[in-house]
Amino acid sequence: MTDAPAARSSAHDADPIPPAAADAVAELMASGDLFRYTAAADAPVTLLEREFAAALGSRHAVAVSSCSAALFLALRALDPAPGARVLIPAFTFAAVPSAVLHAGCVPVLAECGADYRLDMDDVAAKLPGCSALLVSHMRGHTSDMDALVDLADRHGVPLIEDAAHSLGTTWRGRKIGTLGAMGCFSFQSYKMLNGGEGGILITDDADLAARVIVMSGAYEHNWSKHDIPTEAMARWQNRLPLYNTRMSNLSAAVIRPQIPLLPARVAAGRRNHDALAARLAPCPHLSVPAPLEGEARAPDSIQFNLVGISGAQADAFAHEARRRGAGVSIFGRSEDNARAFWNWGFLDDVPDLPQTRAMLMRACDLRLPVRTTAAEIDALATAIIGAVEAVAPAPRFGT
Numbered sequence: 001m002t003d004a005p006a007a008r009s010s011a012h013d014a015d016p017i018p019p020a021a022a023d024a025v026a027e028l029m030a031s032g033d034l035f036r037y038t039a040a041a042d043a044p045v046t047l048l049e050r051e052f053a054a055a056l057g058s059r060h061a062v063a064v065s066s067c068s069a070a071l072f073l074a075l076r077a078l079d080p081a082p083g084a085r086v087l088i089p090a091f092t093f094a095a096v097p098s099a100v101l102h103a104g105c106v107p108v109l110a111e112c113g114a115d116y117r118l119d120m121d122d123v124a125a126k127l128p129g130c131s132a133l134l135v136s137h138m139r140g141h142t143s144d145m146d147a148l149v150d151l152a153d154r155h156g157v158p159l160i161e162d163a164a165h166s167l168g169t170t171w172r173g174r175k176i177g178t179l180g181a182m183g184c185f186s187f188q189s190y191k192m193l194n195g196g197e198g199g200i201l202i203t204d205d206a207d208l209a210a211r212v213i214v215m216s217g218a219y220e221h222n223w224s225k226h227d228i229p230t231e232a233m234a235r236w237q238n239r240l241p242l243y244n245t246r247m248s249n250l251s252a253a254v255i256r257p258q259i260p261l262l263p264a265r266v267a268a269g270r271r272n273h274d275a276l277a278a279r280l281a282p283c284p285h286l287s288v289p290a291p292l293e294g295e296a297r298a299p300d301s302i303q304f305n306l307v308g309i310s311g312a313q314a315d316a317f318a319h320e321a322r323r324r325g326a327g328v329s330i331f332g333r334s335e336d337n338a339r340a341f342w343n344w345g346f347l348d349d350v351p352d353l354p355q356t357r358a359m360l361m362r363a364c365d366l367r368l369p370v371r372t373t374a375a376e377i378d379a380l381a382t383a384i385i386g387a388v389e390a391v392a393p394a395p396r397f398g399t
Contacts, residue, residue: 014189015371016371017194028253036252037225043252044256045246046227048252051259056183057178059204060206060209062209062212063251064198064245064247066199066245067199068096070185071100071134072245073245075100075160077211077215079211084105085129086130087108087110088136089138090112090353092339093338094343097347114359118148124151132158132160134160140300141297142295159181161176161180164185164199165301168192168262169296171296172294182201185199185200186198193258195254207232209232217245217246275377279377283385284308285307285309286384300368300370301367305363306364309362317391318330321387324382326387330363332362333361339360341357
């Protein structure tokens with residue numbers, strides 16, 4: 001049998017920077033004003049904060065060096081007691097429990113199901129005694145936010161959204177990142193807005209925003225260059241430590257021109273995901289979890305589960321898919337994968353989470369940059385289906 005043409009592997013492609021960003025960077029480099037507080041007003045970072053807050057419908061935004069920094073500052077803004085417990089999903093990136101530890105807190109891991117979302121029964125059992133609920137919308141999969149908001153409210157626990165993978169996603173018409181006390185986003189190159197690195201925190205709470213601004217590194221009266229009430233800022237000047245997690249004007253100059261492109265990128269990401277999911281759906285060994293009712297995703301990747309396949313066959317499938325040009329990895333079977341909780345050796349106590357472990361051992365991951373074409377989607381589908389049929393042929397009946 002002759003192999004089908006190999007798919008073009010786009011797993012490591014980032015989406016391009018628009019020409020307007022190159023122009024903004026050139027102008028900035030000529031001025032040399034890379035520090036966000038050099039200008040008296042309207043520096044690129046300040047404008048990014050204003051424009052991003054407006055795009056999300058939030059009152060305040062604080063741009064920082066990474067989403068991890070935003071998560072850390074969000075937790076510190078809550079002023080947790082040393083050793084406070086913070087509930088997080090067991091399916092997330094290692095930076096999330098790391099941010100919890102960095103904030104002086106203890107991560108409590110909740111089980112996730114085969115659809116990659118939080119197990120609500122486990123959340124309800126573990127939330128009592130926790131000081132915060134940090135929800136990671138991992139790979140853009142939104143858990144039941146109605147249930148989570150209700151649980152957080154009933155227990156008097158603040159909800160923080162890690163929306164690094166969910167810029168443009170909505171829940172019952174509300175933008176993800178705006179449903180909790182604070183929402184944190186990423187501008188790393190594999191996200192919807194590509195700044196190489198960078199993050200941003202949004203909130204409607206002026207006091208929380210003021211605390212984050214000071215701790216991010218707004219020393220002396222630099223906080224006056226933020227869109228924030230003076231009374232909120234003056235309350236915290238010289239009262240909080242400075243962690244110096246500021247974003248530079250250079251990053252903001254790259255990111256700002258991409259904000260108007262977000263709706264088109266979200267539409268392209270959803271089109272690519274749904275087209276590939278439809279191609280994979282008839283295969284009995286592949287299962288793509290459906291979105292929850294009320295969830296409108298903004299995906300730049302696809303995840304699917306292997307069904308009725310042994311561990312050896314799963315390893316063979318991943319190898320065969322990559323050989324055919326589809327850069328598939330299996331979270332739990334990829335050596336040292338930072339999204340497999342048992343690899344988080346920096347935790348003092350890694351719990352036994354059989355449900356999440358079982359999911360990660362069969363959950364496949366493939367990036368789909370929004371620039372991916374229909375022809376590339378078709379080639380990826382052919383490669384994935386061909387790979388799974390090569391290692392686990394469908395049973396044949398007849399005489």
